[in-house]
Amino acid sequence: MGDENKILTVQNLTVDYTTFRGNVHAVRGVSFEVNRGETLALVGESGCGKSASVKPIIGEDASNQVIKGGKIIYRWQHQGKLEEIDLLKITAKEMQRKIKGRQIAMVFQDPMTSLDPTMRIGKQIGEAVASAHSKLSKKKIDERVRNLIATVGINRVETVAKQYPHQLSGGMRQRIVIAIALAGDPQLLICDEPTTALDVTIQARILDIIKKIQKERHLSVIFITHNLGVVATIADKVNVMYAGKVIEKGTIEDIFFEPKHPYTWGLLESVPDVDAPQEALPMIAGTIPDMTQRIIGDAFAPRNEYALDIDFVKEPPMFEVSKTHQAATWLLDKRAPTVQMPRSLQKRINRMQGENNGK
Numbered sequence: 001m002g003d004e005n006k007i008l009t010v011q012n013l014t015v016d017y018t019t020f021r022g023n024v025h026a027v028r029g030v031s032f033e034v035n036r037g038e039t040l041a042l043v044g045e046s047g048c049g050k051s052a053s054v055k056p057i058i059g060e061d062a063s064n065q066v067i068k069g070g071k072i073i074y075r076w077q078h079q080g081k082l083e084e085i086d087l088l089k090i091t092a093k094e095m096q097r098k099i100k101g102r103q104i105a106m107v108f109q110d111p112m113t114s115l116d117p118t119m120r121i122g123k124q125i126g127e128a129v130a131s132a133h134s135k136l137s138k139k140k141i142d143e144r145v146r147n148l149i150a151t152v153g154i155n156r157v158e159t160v161a162k163q164y165p166h167q168l169s170g171g172m173r174q175r176i177v178i179a180i181a182l183a184g185d186p187q188l189l190i191c192d193e194p195t196t197a198l199d200v201t202i203q204a205r206i207l208d209i210i211k212k213i214q215k216e217r218h219l220s221v222i223f224i225t226h227n228l229g230v231v232a233t234i235a236d237k238v239n240v241m242y243a244g245k246v247i248e249k250g251t252i253e254d255i256f257f258e259p260k261h262p263y264t265w266g267l268l269e270s271v272p273d274v275d276a277p278q279e280a281l282p283m284i285a286g287t288i289p290d291m292t293q294r295i296i297g298d299a300f301a302p303r304n305e306y307a308l309d310i311d312f313v314k315e316p317p318m319f320e321v322s323k324t325h326q327a328a329t330w331l332l333d334k335r336a337p338t339v340q341m342p343r344s345l346q347k348r349i350n351r352m353q354g355e356n357n358g359k
């Protein structure tokens with residue numbers, strides 16, 4: 001697959017936050033790629049560096065953020081030519097003028113932070129359209145606003161256009177935020193926990209809308225979530241993150257049917273199983289490490305009941321499981337003892353695979 005199909009390549013991204021307690025090493029050398037028309041999920045517990053890995057893509061920088069290294073290569077077709085830039089090297093002005101909204105847009109968890117409470121919905125979307133397409137007439141802008149509202153699955157277009165954010169439910173507000181994100185016809189949409197604050201049925205509806213839009217517009221999507229259960233319905237590929245690193249990456253099938261890292265096993269076990277009688281849901285015991293400290297070995301080792309001695313001393317490399325699947329665990333070293341995933345998880349996977357084959 002040539003580079004033209006890769007819309008984004010993040011290479012060895014390293015991000016710190018300076019704090020009075022010392023530097024938080026939030027992202028410790030993260031690399032990933034997103035292909036055109038593909039959805040990549042970044043998954044992991046709270047605080048593992050998911051947001052910190054994507055904010056630099058769109059120039060969202062807290063005042064205490066320090067990019068210590070890496071590249072973020074973005075590629076797009078411009079006047080029939082493939083252009084590429086390192087998003088870490090452009091100015092804030094260029095980011096605003098060329099990239100933000102028009103190439104890459106972001107949807108955050110809390111829609112209220114992205115909406116202006118004092119402005120009618122139609123006007124807010126209209127401003128986003130006008131700022132991305134400066135030459136459009138008022139009539140054309142209005143037309144686009146109505147189309148965008150309909151695109152996110154809202155039927156009462158005229159009514160909603162006249163309303164204020166507080167008059168809408170959480171799910172409706174999130175749809176409007178998605179409509180605003182689409183106003184500049186971006187190629188890449190970054191969704192940071194877009195459904196976490198919503199109740200389960202509304203979550204499913206928003207996921208369906210994102211999926212529908214992704215297909216219609218052949219969008220690339222980076223989808224951030226702490227819930228692996230959500231990932232199965234939306235993503236093509238998954239990167240599992242822990243303590244500022246990607247520790248396992250693969251296709252949906254690789255991660256759900258052949259998980260290799262004990263951390264991924266733990267995440268999968270903590271997904272509610274709707275098809276099986278529920279025992280108490282096992283959460284991964286322990287807490288994430290203090291990210292201001294230097295981490296020695298595998299960051300997950302202190303919480304890992306399958307840890308080997310070497311895990312406490314030496315960081316595991318990414319072992320190749322297959323062409324599409326890699327995991328950073330010493331259990332994959334050829335000298336390691338054979339360790340099986342928990343039986344309860346294996347049983348669940350067997351059942352899921354059976355259902356999948358029966359489809």
Ligand SMILES: Nc1ncnc2c1ncn2[C@@H]1O[C@H](COP(=O)(O)OP(=O)(O)OP(=O)(O)O)[C@@H](O)[C@H]1O
Pocket residue numbers: 017018019024026044045046047048049050051052053062064065193226291
């Ligand atoms: N502005 C900041 N200043 C200091 N530390 C920060 C800042 N932003 C994030 N962090 C820290 O960086 C680490 C990674 O945070 P990040 O927000 O990327 O996690 P996350 O995986 O997205 O989790 P969540 O779902 O809770 O946002 C955490 O330890 C977090 O406390």
